[in-house]
Amino acid sequence: MADVAARAGVSLKTVSRVVNNAPHVQPELAERVLAAVAELGFRRNLLASSLRSGQATATIGLLIEEIANPFYATMAEAAAEIAGQHDTMLVIASSEEDPARERQLLRDMCARRFDGLLVVPAGDDHSFLRAEVELGTPVVFLDRPPGGLLADTVLLDNRGGARAGVGRLIEAGHRRIGILLDSIGVYTMRERLDGAQDALAPAGVPYDSRLIRDGVGDPASAARAVAEMLERPDPPTAFFSLNNRITLGVIEELYRRGSDATVLAFDDFDLARLLPYPMTVIAYDTRELARTAAELLFLRIGGDRSWPRTVVLPTELVSRGVTPGAAPAALEPT
Amino acid sequence: MADVAARAGVSLKTVSRVVNNAPHVQPELAERVLAAVAELGFRRNLLASSLRSGQATATIGLLIEEIANPFYATMAEAAAEIAGQHDTMLVIASSEEDPARERQLLRDMCARRFDGLLVVPAGDDHSFLRAEVELGTPVVFLDRPPGGLLADTVLLDNRGGARAGVGRLIEAGHRRIGILLDSIGVYTMRERLDGAQDALAPAGVPYDSRLIRDGVGDPASAARAVAEMLERPDPPTAFFSLNNRITLGVIEELYRRGSDATVLAFDDFDLARLLPYPMTVIAYDTRELARTAAELLFLRIGGDRSWPRTVVLPTELVSRGVTPGAAPAALEPT
DNA sequence: CGCTAATCTGACAACGTTGTCTCTTCCCCT
DNA sequence: AGGGGAAGAGACAACGTTGTCAGATTAGCG
Numbered sequence: 001m002a003d004v005a006a007r008a009g010v011s012l013k014t015v016s017r018v019v020n021n022a023p024h025v026q027p028e029l030a031e032r033v034l035a036a037v038a039e040l041g042f043r044r045n046l047l048a049s050s051l052r053s054g055q056a057t058a059t060i061g062l063l064i065e066e067i068a069n070p071f072y073a074t075m076a077e078a079a080a081e082i083a084g085q086h087d088t089m090l091v092i093a094s095s096e097e098d099p100a101r102e103r104q105l106l107r108d109m110c111a112r113r114f115d116g117l118l119v120v121p122a123g124d125d126h127s128f129l130r131a132e133v134e135l136g137t138p139v140v141f142l143d144r145p146p147g148g149l150l151a152d153t154v155l156l157d158n159r160g161g162a163r164a165g166v167g168r169l170i171e172a173g174h175r176r177i178g179i180l181l182d183s184i185g186v187y188t189m190r191e192r193l194d195g196a197q198d199a200l201a202p203a204g205v206p207y208d209s210r211l212i213r214d215g216v217g218d219p220a221s222a223a224r225a226v227a228e229m230l231e232r233p234d235p236p237t238a239f240f241s242l243n244n245r246i247t248l249g250v251i252e253e254l255y256r257r258g259s260d261a262t263v264l265a266f267d268d269f270d271l272a273r274l275l276p277y278p279m280t281v282i283a284y285d286t287r288e289l290a291r292t293a294a295e296l297l298f299l300r301i302g303g304d305r306s307w308p309r310t311v312v313l314p315t316e317l318v319s320r321g322v323t324p325g326a327a328p329a330a331l332e333p334t
Numbered sequence: 335m336a337d338v339a340a341r342a343g344v345s346l347k348t349v350s351r352v353v354n355n356a357p358h359v360q361p362e363l364a365e366r367v368l369a370a371v372a373e374l375g376f377r378r379n380l381l382a383s384s385l386r387s388g389q390a391t392a393t394i395g396l397l398i399e400e401i402a403n404p405f406y407a408t409m410a411e412a413a414a415e416i417a418g419q420h421d422t423m424l425v426i427a428s429s430e431e432d433p434a435r436e437r438q439l440l441r442d443m444c445a446r447r448f449d450g451l452l453v454v455p456a457g458d459d460h461s462f463l464r465a466e467v468e469l470g471t472p473v474v475f476l477d478r479p480p481g482g483l484l485a486d487t488v489l490l491d492n493r494g495g496a497r498a499g500v501g502r503l504i505e506a507g508h509r510r511i512g513i514l515l516d517s518i519g520v521y522t523m524r525e526r527l528d529g530a531q532d533a534l535a536p537a538g539v540p541y542d543s544r545l546i547r548d549g550v551g552d553p554a555s556a557a558r559a560v561a562e563m564l565e566r567p568d569p570p571t572a573f574f575s576l577n578n579r580i581t582l583g584v585i586e587e588l589y590r591r592g593s594d595a596t597v598l599a600f601d602d603f604d605l606a607r608l609l610p611y612p613m614t615v616i617a618y619d620t621r622e623l624a625r626t627a628a629e630l631l632f633l634r635i636g637g638d639r640s641w642p643r644t645v646v647l648p649t650e651l652v653s654r655g656v657t658p659g660a661a662p663a664a665l666e667p668t
Numbered sequence: 669c670g671c672t673a674a675t676c677t678g679a680c681a682a683c684g685t686t687g688t689c690t691c692t693t694c695c696c697c698t
Numbered sequence: 699a700g701g702g703g704a705a706g707a708g709a710c711a712a713c714g715t716t717g718t719c720a721g722a723t724t725a726g727c728g
Binding site: 001013044045 | 685686687
Binding site: 344345346347348351357358359360363382384385386387388 | 675676677678679680682683684685
């Protein structure tokens, strides 16, 4: 910048004013400065800039569990869109469901003085963020609530959605429903399971631990779990998959067997419409989830110091998948 | 930091040494400093740190077209993994295929003094990066080559893959092959089209512009294009989809019609196995693409100044999808 | 016991910006 | 014509850290 100033024959400060589009600079001088900037290929150092001005790195962080999962990828895209509207860069980091990694990444983002953080929590204790929050870094949690910290949170109606979905299964006469979940340690899984029980209990369906399978982390183990349940003397007539990854394994196994079991699944995704098995999906607006959280974050960054809010977004039941073996039916328009 | 120094009764510099694990600090002093750090909740400012030390923001950028596309999401995940191995943060930005946005984002990343950049180019002129590259910011291009700039590039064998795939269609007797592509302006599309012609020409199949459809940007328009081609007097017996998004529309339309046209598609993806229509997919290792590029980038960041390299990764033909109406067959294991 | 060397610590400047304040100039109004 | 005020430009310090160098302390050795 000093070089540019020398070249244009002005002071450092004037160059600063020009590159920041500050007022009170004569057009003639500005032109000389811009010419010098172009000639010398000068690019202002944003590090120094935000160091000096104290805040505003024009960066927010998004901590998710896994980038390649379409659920999180969609959230990232929606958040990036909102960030772009605020001339802010979005940094996406992936915790891989590891609380230690989550902690390290969040600390790192704080050390880099990000303007705010969007967090899908992996761990259940976020008290280590309290100092940062009090120091002025806004944090908004989404999809899952924080632990040991009062902060803005945007959630889905996991429990209500599961209740409605399982309720429909019960209306259709199902009494033996196999439930597959990733990990009972995860908030969303607990809520969805609770929602299922909300519907099962009043219908007089007894609790049967053999119909609930925890620790189903990937499609292959979901397929195995389905196979085992089906091979027992009194097999389930319906399956409730608690996330999109599990759904894939369930569909695969049922398709392979030519089964006619009914499928209820949490999480909608683009390709669900084209999967070769009919199912009812508990859907919600993933983009809206991320958008709401991001907008809330920018409210906070803008100085909103009101009491932390919790927003819960609704879910709905939709039909997905196609029927194999049946005459090809018209799909819904894209 | 000054507060910490005062609290611990040492100098600023000693605190700096302690938080950087520098040698030559008495254990007793270090302990006092660490205690003060903990009490005051001190977190070192990485902005100031990398400003002072000149380089090493421990950040690299990845510019892709669209986060929610599984192709790019997978690349992002693989790149993030390599970045993590180098204690570096990965910043993902999305250009939405807009050259102006690409330019702005890359400039921004340079202004933030990222240690290096991974770029899937949207535009065809990257000469604006030359100054940065010469100034020492390593840039590696992937999936598509840069324009007007000599730099490391990691590509797929688009042309060879398309040639092999179309060759197989020709062996099976197909002569009327509908080809659908996103935009002829995109490098990968041109290469894949050239590969198709490599196979068509020697087989004596004449060029027929009605069988090539450009500008198919989303599944819905792919479905429409397929419908129109099939309703002509001499319909294609096979379709070649040049990317994953187009493939979805093709499959949807063919399934809806109960057609028996053969499908060849570029790009594999997780759920392709479960789509309700059989097809041959030109597959490649997306993660390897990103890994190779990221490793090359870290080589450059590490100081490798050898001549720019171009790496081309192979493709292979695989079977995907299931056959509707047929007896459910065993799927491949996950 | 004195000298050298090794180890440890601190003062200071500098990284590249921008906020603050001051000074100059020029215009407009009374 | 004189005074007030606005506008333009620059000098300087400061943001939070670390590299450099010099000083202080201690240990080791003859």
